[in-house]
Amino acid sequence: MLSLITRFKHFTKAMRFASFAIVSFCVCSNASFGKTDSSENARAEARFKAAYLAHLLHYSTWAEEDLPSADSTVGLAVVGDDRHHFAQVLLFLIDELKITIQGRKVKVFSLAHIPDADEEKEIFKDCAVVYFLKSEENRWSECTLCDKKGVLAIGEGSKYAREGACVSIVRSRNRLMLLVNREGFTSRNLKVSSRLLRLRSAVEVYKKGGCRFLVISARPT
Amino acid sequence: MLPFTHSVLIVSFFGGFLFGLLPASVLGQVPLAGIEANATLPKLELIPLERNDDALTPFEKSELRRLFGLDLRELARRPVHGVLGYEQEYWRNPASVHVLRPDDISLNGHVLTVEAFRGVPGMHVTRGTGYDDFAIMRNFSGSSTEKFLAMVDGREVLQIMGGTVNATGEGVPLEILDRVEIIRGPGASIWGTNAVSGVYNVVTKSAAATQGDSVRLVIRDDGTFLGDYVHGGQAGENAFYRVWFRDQEYAEGTLNSGLPAKDDGYFRKAGFRYDKTLSRDLDFTFAGALGKRRVHHVLDLSQRLLYMNYDPDKEPDAVDNPHALAAMETFLGMTLPAIVPYAFAVGGEDNLKTLVPSWPISRASATTMPAGLGFTRYEYWGEMPHDAGHLRAKLSGVTDSDLEWTLAGYAEQYKTFLGHVGRRWDRKQYDLDFKANKLIGDRHHLAFGLATRHMDFDVEDIMTPPWGFDTNDTLFTPASPNITILDHGDSPTKFDRFSAFFQDSYEFSDSLLLSAGAKFEESDLAGTGVQPGARLSWAVNETNVLWSAYSRAYRTPSLVERYSKVSYARVWVPTSATTGFWLNQSFPGNSDLEKEETDAFEVGWRSQPRDDLTLELSLYHYDTTNAIFSGPPIYEAHDVKTSGGEFTFDYSPFHYWTLKGGASRTISKKEGVETDNFPKTLANVSSHLRLRDDLIFSQNFYYAAERTIASAYNPIFIPAHLRMDLGFIWRPDESLEIGLFGRDLLDPHHPENMYQDLELEPARVERSFLLSITKRF
Missing domain, CATH: 1.20.5 (Single alpha-helices involved in coiled-coils or other helix-helix interfaces)
Known part of the structure; x- marks a missing residue:
């Protein structure tokens, strides 16, 4: 002793x-x-998010009538203040790994901010995927893209999925997770793979009033 | 009133947090962005993006490919900001790291994970018997398998009895292997004790990642066989499990002289893992394995039973023993220039049976050596069973304040009997380990942990038949027939260890990263010690990183080194032409042996000048005090200085061709004299050429410079060796892989290693052909 x-x-x-x-x-x-801000950390986070988004395309299904013809390209728009080159990261991944949407090549666009409601349809007319950066969280509303069929709406931060988007990529506790709003998929004539929804460690399905992401404050990017 | 140091601590602590947590704008270092009033906004439109290769550095591109290679579940487990020392594959990591993946094993024609270490510059892998491969890194060990830390899923697998690692026994099926992280050099603060030359950490996949069934069969042309079966399933919405079985059958090999190596046997192992997500922030893992190995091992008696040759005309033999001579000179009190002790069985005419009738020769087997060698060798084979099992339970979670933590408990039992030397032991070991890390602000990443271990040994030393005859332990004790080769006596058998570590990684800027910390340990075997370490990484530009490190690491002496009396030889002392007595030659364990202390200085350069080319250079200097060189006649502590470096490259000039390799050079000096027990130069090149989408041609070259297996009486020179392996791997789809390999194609056989001072001679490492089939269902 x-x-x-x-x-x-x-x-x-x-x-x-x-x-x-x-x-x-x-x-x-x-x-x-x-x-000071650590842009290295933010760039690292952008790489994670791009990897998530690339996976997400694989788990989503578009109705053929909502996509252009099979030999056309489909658009993927990155909307918001892209100070950490997320769009370039994504473009690299799509190019390098030859990621397609149901066999169609993907063309990446950028857009400075969410357009007004009356411009939306015209601006996003060739887009099958729209990715909203963190900077757009306050501009996003439940009406954004709600009339547009065949557009996978994804955003950085829990607000997007809570307010009508298909998926939010949320940073919580030094990890990234997906918050999936099934209503967001069905309302846009999209399907989400049940295999994705079963990945409980990576995915949470949004339920109004019952989502734990509601209490998680995502870090600023 | 608080003592001054306490006050400083408290003020410093809270001051640090306050400074660290204040937003940058408060500190006035980041100007607020201005907004011009009445600015005219341009028309909003989608801007098509063109790929700008300069937007990402080659390092970032590599990392991106790796991240996409992970499935979503694995991706979700990865911290966005990794902790240095935890996350090895970080391009700014200020350490010399090499990561092996399952393809490095299956595409290169390796059966076991340990064999793939041949492709790691700075690591020297050799084959002894058919059932053991030895791996060591960064020269300066006195033995084959010592002085680095081996871990499997966080569990230390170093055998403290002999201070060695049984890499074969700790193997896992390829299908469940995620990666092996090899960290050359001591990672003092995170890894701690025994991580002197380096660390290798085997990481297995989660149960969720191994769903379904898989079978891997590997058969060698000599009949050596390995079969793995893995089954994974789901046990509820958030729970997964897997079970696995392995059978290894070793065919008998051949000793260098052409005699049978008697190294046939088997190793069977089964394991399981259960993973459950208890809640979003809490994961639970329960895993374990049981292994059973049955092989035999040999003790060379020819060199251990010595007698005095009174024939002054007799030439000294090559295997004379200066230690026995010195003992006899001490005993007789005179110098013996013409009296040379040597192995009784060598030389033919000097036969123990006729000269020393008291020795019961029937208790050992006499092996007549092949014609031309002209002597008979005496040896004793004993069974060497090994039964081991362990359980591992781990809880891991994240708190609301973003503190990531793991609490792991390990229980292990290891039973073995070294029949050739007569030692049986049963080790029960319990470990409890808590680790946590937390981001503090954007720049600090603090990691800390506590661990405790309890080991309980039951050691039994048994008289082996060849040694059971009357012998005087000393000149002043009566003869006894019960002097065992190893004697643990009343030495301690229970050992405790407490340890704790802190490490803070601080990003001065996007290019400068500093990690500093220390591990504290209090143990019955190594006393109290602090192992500090500091590592600095500097991203010179987008394609080059320089790093440097200082670490102080300890190695704990093994139980044999500290506590075992070793009777390594017996000398026949004639009192007349026909009479005499046996005198034991022994040395006690040295309980005063202090822990080995190594100050390690490292610098490194990592460069990715192009997307398809990565280069790394690491240089090191180790200054070690009390380095223990094991093996009879005595365990001695020496000061050793080691310097060296490793260069590695990874080049993919075309999408269908990858080329990897490296070289290392090392010089070690024991008390100022250069050692030769580790090859000064090692090199390897591995090429994979995709001939068709489903067919890969694999070429591997491994070079090891010459070295000498150290021995008290019979050092063995191992010449330089170049090995070439070629193979074809057919992967018609993701579920099937068939590989056909030719290994060691440049020569029919060569020696590599043996247990020094125990075995008769090295076994042949022979040219072999291998068929491997992997099928996933």
């Missing part, structure tokens, strides 16, 4: 020393360099 106590004394002594060293290091590093 005595040896155990002695041992713990050594141990706590060493721990105290280390705590001091590490905390001092933290303080010094903070004091010297302060805190």
Whole structure:
């Protein structure tokens, strides 16, 4: 017993020393360099999101009548303030891995912000996928794209799926997850794979009033 | 009143957090974006994007491909910001890391994971008997398998009895293998004790990722066989399981002299894993395995029973033993220039049976060596059963404050009997391990953990037949027939260990990353110690990263080194032409052996100048005090300095051709004298050429420079060797893979390794042909 106590004394002594060293290091590093946005982290997150989106295309099904002819290209629009090159990341992935939507090549577009309701149909007329960046969360409303069939609407942050989009990519606890709104799919004449919905560790199905994402504050990107 | 240091701590701590958590704008370092009033907005329209290859660095492109290669479930498990030391495949990682994936095994014609380490620059893999491959990295070990830490799913698999790793016994089916992370060099703060030369960490897939059935069969032309069966299923909405079985049958090989190696046997193993998502923030894993191996091992008696040759005209033999000579000189109190002790059985005419009738020769088998070698060798074969099992339970979760944590418990039992030397032991081991990490602000990533271990040994030393005759342990003790080769005596059998670590990774900027921390340990075997480490990574530009590191690492002496009295030889002391007595030659375990301490300095360069080319260079210098070089006649601690480097490349000039490889060079000096037990140069090249969509041509070359297997009495020179393996892999679809390989095609056979001072001679590593079939249902 005595040896155990002695041992713990050594141990706590060493721990105290280390705590001091590490905390001092933290303080010094903070004091010297302060805190700025880490674009490296944001770029890393953009890569994760692009990988998610590429997977998501595989799990979604469009009605053939909502897509252009089989030899045409379909549009994928990235909407919002793209300061971390998400669209380029996505384009690289689509090009490199030859990702298609039901056999059709994908063309990536960018758009500065969500258009007014009366412009929407015209602007997105050739798009099968519209991806809304975090910057557009406050512009998004349940009416956005609600009349457009065959458009997979995806957004960064839980608000999108809660308010009518098909899917939200949500960052929670240093992980990315998908929040799927089945109503968002059916209302746009889209189908979502049941295999996707069964991936419970990666996917949560949005239920009005019952979604845990509601209480999760997504990090700013 | 609080002591001064406490006050500093508290102020520093809260001050640190406050500074760290304040938004950048408060600190005045980021200007707020201005908005011009009455600005005219351009007409909104979709802008088609053209691919801009400069928008992503080659490192980012590689990472993107890797992320897309993960399925969604795995992707969701990956932290967006990884913790240094946890996430190895991060291009800014300030460490020398090599990751092996299942394809590195199956496409290169390897049967077991450990064989694939041949493709890791800086690692030296050798084959001893048919059932054991030895792996070691970054020279300076005195033995074949020591001085690095091996882990399987977080469970330490180092055998503390002998300080070795049984890589074959810890193998898992290829189908459940996710990756093997090999970290060259000590990763002091996260990994801790025994990660001196480096760490390898086998990571298996989650149960959800191995659904369905799969079979892998591998058969070699000599009859050696491996069969794996894996079945995975779902046990509820959020629960998955798998079970697996492995059977390995070892065909008998051949010793270097052409004699049978008697290394046939089998190894059977079964395992399971159950994963359940308890809630969105809480995962549970329960896994385990049972293994049973039956093989035999040998002790070379020829070198261990010595006698005095009184014939002054007799030439000293090549296998004379200076330690026995010194013992005899001490005993007789005189210098013996013409009296040379040597193995009794060597030399033909000097035959123990006639000269020393008291030795019961029938207790050992006499092997007549092939014609031309001209002597008889005496050996003793003993069974070497091994039964082991372990259970692992892990809870992992994330708190509302984004603290990621894991709590893991391990229970293990390992029973074995080294029949050739007469030691039986049963080890029960329990580990509890808590780890956590948390992002603090955007720039700090703090990781910390606590762990405790309890080990309980039951050691029994048994008299083996060849040694059961009257022998004087010392000149002053009566002769006894019960002097065992190993004797643990009343030495401790219960050991505890407590440890804790802190590590903070701090991003000074997008290009500069510093990780610093320390591991603290208090253990019965290594005492109290702190193992600090600091690593710095600097992204010079988009395609080049420089890193440097300092670590202090410890290695715990093994139980044999500390506690076992080793009777390594017996000397016949003649008192007349026909009479005499046996005198035991032994040395005690050294319970004063201190832990080995290594100060390791590393620098590295990682570059991806093009999407299809990655280059890495690591240089290191180790300064080790109290390095223990095991093996009779005694365990001695030495100061050792080791310097070296590794260069690796990964090149895919065309989509149908990939080329990987590397080279390492290392020099180690023990007390200023260069050692030769590790090849100074190692190199390998691996080429995969896709001949058709479903057909791959695999070529592998491995080079190891010469070395000498150290021994107290019989060092063995292993010449430099170039190995060439060729193979064809047919993958008609995702469910079927058939591979046909020729291995070691450049020569019929060559020696690589043996257990020093135990075995008779190295076994032949022979040219072989291999058929592997993998089918997924």
